[in-house]
Amino acid sequence: MSVTAAAALRIEPFKVACSSCNLRELCLPVGMSGAQLDRLDELVALRRSVPRGEPLFRAGDVFQSLYAVRTGFFKTCVASEDGREQVTGFQMAGEVLGLDGIGTERHTCDAVALEDSQVCAMPFHQLEDLTRELPDLQRHFHKIMSREIVREHGVMLLLGSMRAEERLAAFLLNLTQRLRARGFSATSLVLRMTREEIGSYLGLKLETVSRAFSKFQDDGVLEVKQRAITVLEPERLQQLVGQARC
Amino acid sequence: MSVTAAAALRIEPFKVACSSCNLRELCLPVGMSGAQLDRLDELVALRRSVPRGEPLFRAGDVFQSLYAVRTGFFKTCVASEDGREQVTGFQMAGEVLGLDGIGTERHTCDAVALEDSQVCAMPFHQLEDLTRELPDLQRHFHKIMSREIVREHGVMLLLGSMRAEERLAAFLLNLTQRLRARGFSATSLVLRMTREEIGSYLGLKLETVSRAFSKFQDDGVLEVKQRAITVLEPERLQQLVGQARC
DNA sequence: CGCGAGCTTGATGCCGATCAATGCATGTGG
């Protein structure tokens, strides 16, 4: 589908429904009953397509909705005044985007599609209203926010105390785990992001990321063909992450 | 009343009440009316004292309550299996502890008092119930979680792309801002944490933190006497943080 | 007073940044 055709279909003609979505075990509706799902369906009325390279939202944009990734892949990144940029996360199907905007009513980071993607938009104030009626939904929403905080703790640990190869190993293990949870192979994957984006996320330069990939390949831990990665020895990646520094 | 509540009241005979707390403009009750505050007062029935060096909770503990710091100072830290530790934050009066535990029903980090401290415990399930009745409280609670996410984005930027002196400058500016919001001097402060804890938070070794302090002192930006810091030229700290890398 | 925890300061070395060149895949126009 061309970019312009995708734009024309910005409001999808198909009925968007959590109740019939194959991501409902990963997304916001986890653990909700049929009647509850119907209520959520009313809320999630809008599906949006985001072509590769385009932002779903930008820092400074007024915050209105949370977004659940339906298909595709995103990165979120923050920037300081002087232009330094930091990728703060990568999001795949079933994951939620936009939590950063709740605090200030404006988004504080950019969310950019790394491939042609679709999201479900959930107007936040309506979602808040609904969570007051549906305790299960409220509970789950709070868990999603809390887990994001815990995930970021993990990234801080990585950035604060791991060496380059350990960081990349942790990153790859995290990716494969999330892919496996979505029914994909845990051993072969195609990276959606560049070496530079991986580096930004891991606090490394792209050359260092590239060297680490090559090292892993030389050691027989991975097979690397540009962005196509095959994990040959996952347990050695695991070792690397759990290893003491020096 | 539970045994533990009775114990706490023996230590602390005063009625704990958000409505009469001088932190109500910084803490959970921000922007709430008198009637709403009364409801919150019912919830926050328990005050707990935590002596310096003692944990308020530990990773693995069952999650039951959020805690608002009333007096004192805390650090939170996560550890990986191999013993690496990362300080993920420092919390002062009016700030909330325990958000990490919501996702898994267990705490995922340690919260340790850096000086003799007091916290208000808020049983989380009761808080959730109350937020369903008080939209203002719900809104504010969501903002607190979101701001924690945004704060961590900032730390990721710091850890991923700043050099040692920039990190320390950013840290000091953040501390002084928060102290000023509490009515303290923005120029003179006493650090509650060791060089090692600062280093852990900033992804540096304690020697590097110490050298950066000395450098700032030599440059006339700070006066450093062990943990007593005087900021002589805040604008130069600000410069440092906003500066491009090389 | 002497001990110990925490802090400072110096010397050295290493990891990853930087600079630079080359390789490789994709796309575009002649």
Added chain:
DNA sequence: CCACATGCATTGATCGGCATCAAGCTCGCG
């Protein structure tokens, strides 16, 4: 179909910032 441009990745050489190792120093406290 080839020539060429472009974006991304790899690889090598060099450099620099921070970690590491190792003494001293300061201050509070029993």
